[in-house]
Amino acid sequence: MEQILxxxxxxxxxxxxxxxxxxxxxxxxxxxxxxPEGMGIISVVDIPGxxxxxxxxxxxxxxxxxxxxxxxxxLVDPVSGYNFGWSHGAEKFxxxxxxxKGSFYANICSDIPNAAxxxxxxxxxxxxxxxxxxxxxxxxxxxxxxxxxxIKEVGYLLAYHCDKFQTSxxxxxxxxxxxxxxxxxxxxxxxxxxxxxxxxxxxNNAEAPVWCGWHTDFGSLTGLTAAMYTKDGVExxxxxxxxxxxxxxxxxxxxxxxxxxxxxxxQIGETTEWVSGGLFHATPHSVQTPKRNHKGVARNxxxxxxxxxxxxxxxxxxxxxxxxxxxxxxxxxxFGEYSxxxxxxxxxxxxxxxxxxxxxxxxxxGGST
Numbered sequence: 001m002e003q004i005l006x007x008x009x010x011x012x013x014x015x016x017x018x019x020x021x022x023x024x025x026x027x028x029x030x031x032x033x034x035x036p037e038g039m040g041i042i043s044v045v046d047i048p049g050x051x052x053x054x055x056x057x058x059x060x061x062x063x064x065x066x067x068x069x070x071x072x073x074x075l076v077d078p079v080s081g082y083n084f085g086w087s088h089g090a091e092k093f094x095x096x097x098x099x100x101k102g103s104f105y106a107n108i109c110s111d112i113p114n115a116a117x118x119x120x121x122x123x124x125x126x127x128x129x130x131x132x133x134x135x136x137x138x139x140x141x142x143x144x145x146x147x148x149x150x151i152k153e154v155g156y157l158l159a160y161h162c163d164k165f166q167t168s169x170x171x172x173x174x175x176x177x178x179x180x181x182x183x184x185x186x187x188x189x190x191x192x193x194x195x196x197x198x199x200x201x202x203x204n205n206a207e208a209p210v211w212c213g214w215h216t217d218f219g220s221l222t223g224l225t226a227a228m229y230t231k232d233g234v235e236x237x238x239x240x241x242x243x244x245x246x247x248x249x250x251x252x253x254x255x256x257x258x259x260x261x262x263x264x265x266x267q268i269g270e271t272t273e274w275v276s277g278g279l280f281h282a283t284p285h286s287v288q289t290p291k292r293n294h295k296g297v298a299r300n301x302x303x304x305x306x307x308x309x310x311x312x313x314x315x316x317x318x319x320x321x322x323x324x325x326x327x328x329x330x331x332x333x334x335f336g337e338y339s340x341x342x343x344x345x346x347x348x349x350x351x352x353x354x355x356x357x358x359x360x361x362x363x364x365x366g367g368s369t
Contacts, residue, residue: 006242009039011259016047019157022164030165034268039247039255040283041224043263044154051262053150057143057191058228058300059235064137065102065193071136075104080124081343083188085131091346093213100211100289104140104191106130108148108304113185115310123310123336125343126186144302148189151223151264151304156182158266159221159306166279176315177272181220184309186335194299196231197289211299212287214248218342219269219307226261227301239297240290248284257285271308271335274316274323310336 012033018024033042064072064086075086082090088102107113107130115127132141156178163175181187194211227245229238238244245257259265273282290297308314312335321329328338 006246007253007255008241008258009255011039011041011043011257011263011265013043013045013259013263014158016044016154019044019154019161022160024161026161027165027168030162034162034280036250036278036281038281039249039257040268040281041247041257041265041285042158043259043265044158045260045263047150047154047264050150050264053143053147054225054228054261057147057302058225059230059233060137060140060143061102061104061191061193061300061302062230062233062298064104064133064140064191065195067133067136071133075131075133077128077131080105080128081340083125083343084128093210093215093346098213099195100209101192101194103193104144106132106144106148106189106191107185108145108152108187108189109185115185119310119336123340125340126188126310126336144189144191147225147302148187148304151189151225151302152187152306154264155221155223155266155304155306162272162276162280166276169279170277173277176275177220180275180308180312181306184307184312186309187304187306189302189304191302192300194287194289196296196298197294198296209289210286211289214284214286215346216282216284217267217269217305218271218339219305220272221306222267222269223304223306224265224267225302226259226263226265227299228261230298230300231296236297238290239293243288243290243294243299246286246288250281250283256288269305269307270323271314271338274320275314277317277320307339308335310334310339312336314338 012029014026014029018026032038034040072086076082077084084105086102086104089097089099091098111130113127120127134141159178159181162177166173166175197209229236246254247257248254268280268282270282272280314333314335325341328341
């Protein structure tokens with residue numbers, strides 16, 4: 001049978017050198033990539049050192065995911081709602097526990113955030129301390145921090161040009177994205193290992209599981225490395241052109257987003273859509289598994305969620321408030337309050353995990369506010 005490939009679309013690409021140039025006019029690319037009719041994602045190419053850091057970091061999450069259970073248990077933090085350290089099976093999509101991926105979370109600004117006790121209790125998914133596998137995988141901390149720092153600094157450059165674009169498009173408005181992100185203590189990395197789909201036969205679309213269900217990021221900018229596919233711990237090409245990142249665009253299309261492995265992508269989150277008055281568009285996205293040639297193939301990547309500090313009050317124009325959960329449509333809404341409510345919608349408690357999952361049966365209510 002002839003293979004029918006999905007709709008694919010190359011992500012709009014910017015050069016790192018142009019981001020460094022504060023006088024560069026990137027308005028056309030920003031509108032095409034991040035505007036209401038775009039995919040809500042843009043990539044940056046020619047970043048010095050990025051390729052080496054990617055190849056250094058991404059294989060480590062696979063090593064982490066295969067540590068002994070007793071080692072992984074030491075990295076689990078239920079109080080944070082499983083938003084620091086190791087997480088597997090604590091998140092749900094379509095009301096079902098998600099065992100398709102394992103995650104390692106860490107704040108890329110500070111190992112111990114400067115938060116008051118009241119903030120720590122109110123915003124535990126944001127204010128907890130990092131937990132590193134210092135004994136079992138000591139090289140992870142440095143590699144994670146180096147890549148996280150690079151993604152953060154490039155993100156600041158992109159945010160500057162987004163602000164410049166907003167100021168040019170909206171009379172009387174001054175973009176606040178860069179300043180909001182630069183004063184934040186809450187940028188967080190999520191290192192992801194997507195487990196192999198172990199099926200001995202090829203699947204059609206209805207049968208195939210997904211590596212990550214449809215969702216929209218709720219922060220400001222998500223820095224995203226190109227995925228690394230592996231088999232038996234060795235890097236391999238993507239086994240199926242249908243696998244990878246899919247995006248729902250505003251005109252109602254679903255497309256596979258394509259960017260080069262030496263590119264670093266940035267996706268718009270809901271917070272940026274709101275504070276920009278809809279000038280930038282946050283899009284739902286998912287990660288699809290291979291349907292063929294998939295046996296034993298895993299996927300590794302890093303997402304860095306650049307977001308406001310937990311105490312940042314969100315200045316959301318009135319016309320955008322209809323997009324917010326009704327319980328949060330009040331003056332003085334902080335990003336921490338918004339994030340805690342959002343994260344609760346994705347958490348699973350009292351899960352009976354499968355044989356490969358970490359036991360997380362716990363009476364602690366995690367990230368409740």
